[in-house]
Amino acid sequence: MFDWNRSCSYDEQQKRRFHTTARLRLKKLAAELALPPGSFDLRSNKAGIAVSGEVTLHHDRAYIQVGQFGLSSGHGILIRTCKGRKDYSGGANHFVSLSMLDDIPALAAAVRAVTGVGREEAIPASRYAA
DSSP: OOOOOOOTOHHHHHHHHHHHHHHHHHHHHHTTTOOOSSEEEEEOOOOTTTTTOEEEEEEEEEEEEESSSSTTTTOOEEEOOOSSSSSOSSSEEEEEGGGGGHHHHHHHHHHHHHHHHHHHHHGGGSSOOO
């Protein structure tokens, strides 16, 4: 299991692993949310030597960013709504723990709760009225 709380500061190898692992987990999140190909971007910004940088999944209606910007608070995943992939400020910020990257269904539930994205796919067809 990846240690999300091990600092990437001044540790290029840890930063590389952080970005690689976070990208893979965000790809799994996109699949869990049933996001159609082409409806989202996956970006990685390694930033400077003293910080982790961030990995971002930017959908047409959701913005999810992973970084070590909240290690002292235990938060490292930002979730918010947005209006298109050119909207970088979006709705209110919601933060969850980096450890949620180890539980993709729970992270997907948090994303659905904040943004509504993927909600339609999560409701079984049997629940709809005929």
